Amino acid sequence: MKLTKEEVEHVAWLARLELTDEEKERLTGHLNQLMVHFEKLRELDTTDVEPTSHSIPVQNVFREDAVGPCLPVEDVLSNAPEAADNSFAVPQVVEI
């Protein structure tokens, strides 16, 4: 199985990465190279093996539903590239 440039463009869209043509070329080659290594896992029969998502058996972690301190709005917005009215500002998203 070989990834095409079109598939790479699709994955880039899913990842919200704008790539230059040169980057697309390079990544297509590179991903294909890595896929060869990934194929190695097919050698292993894992039919009856449970997947491990975390190495420790932590299930749900509960705490009291108590109100705690939180950051002041000005601290939260202090890194915003653009802020207005106690909110993060972005280019217009809806037609008025």
Place this chain on the structure above:
Amino acid sequence: MNLTALTAHELHDMLKARKVSCREVTQAVLERISAVDGQVRAYVTVTADQALESARAVDERIARGEGIGPLAGIPVAIKDNMCTRGTLTTCSSRILHNFVPPYDATVVEWLAKAGTVMVGKTNLDEFAMGSSTENSGFFTTRNPWDLTRVPGGSSGGAAAAASADEAIVALGSDTGGSIRQPASFCGVVGLKPTYGRVSRYGLVAFASSLDQIGPITKDVADTAQVLQAIAGKDPLDSTSVDVPVPNYLASLRNDVRGLKIGVPKEFFAQGVQPEIAESVWKSIELLKSLGADYKEISMPIMEYTLPTYYILAPAEASSNLARYDGVRYGLRTKHSPDVITMLMRTRDEGFGAEVKQRIMIGTYALSAGYYDAYYLKAQKVRTLVRQAYDEAFKEFDVLISPTSPTVAFGIGERVDDPFQMKLADVCTIPVNLAGIPAISLTCGFHDGLPIGMQIMGKPFDEETILRVAYAFEQNTDYHNRKPAL
């Protein structure tokens, strides 16, 4: 006396006896940074004013006759992927070049409570993705033992700072070897604790099921001391585990009698330099002469750990790095006619090549139709890795291997060969997949460059690997050697 060359426990004794003030110690470290960091380039940010301020507070406590804890007044370097309130936290990425966190990571807060003096934030491969710091979005750190070579990565800045006496102790993070491999390359001690042992709150997430914070120090006693300060359950990190924190200092005994060592032969294959294998074997023989016993074993699953890691880690990274969108913090492209263009262009401008590549791999591995073949498969293989360790630990107390297959390689040597670069982590990655603890310490030199030995332990049994490392250190003098800078 050269204060910066001392360890935390040596400086603590001097501070307590009032032979030296915390201001003098801090000043000495800041001067050392001024003198050598132009060559080493370990730091992204040096926090001199803040450090002197913290030092003054410790000196006042000493002057008032108050007792001080073992880490009070000790200058510490923090890898620049841990949040520090009011101080730049960049992950060595252009996308976070201006990010000033409004809160402290739990480890930063706990170290501050212990009275440590933060002197700066250290360089890393962008978002901790790499093995050499060459993927830093800013500059490459140099190995203090040979400035033409890499310090390892991704915590290369932290390891180089500890090695070059630009800090007394440091904190790194380890997702596939990022504490142990640079510790090995720079000739210092590095410990990756058990997954869940140390809170990751405020650690910028890379691969959440693998990331763990740990100490990088000049000797084993200091590693135990720093671990003592950062280990424990944190309500702010639900993956930190409520297992009692033992007294790690008490485990530092020069005694390995009756210890059972397993030596998995797969860790000595895969391109391990003969000099490294020889040096690690010599060290195992030394432990045997001190009363330990060893047996060579086989763990065939290890052959599959590299592809497993290079599916799981990028998959988790692609999800974690979705948050960098130019909306709430960090870089926003100047070209923002609409939200989608803003988002996509910000990410293109802000991320470096390696990060983009891993996001692409991860997104692909998680995308519809491929999830079962890649991500789920890798998670299943991960179970087999953990089972192989569980099996080995039924018979052995620790497993020993090289930390890295090679000594520090030259800057630029491997950038065009990504698979060679990834091989640098072949001995360390299995440990993260299984979530077990492991320590790296110097066990020899080749061509004037340090060789690292890795001691792996049972989950939450940091005590035993610390004891074995301590006993080894007490019977060798590698830790006393310093790079000539």
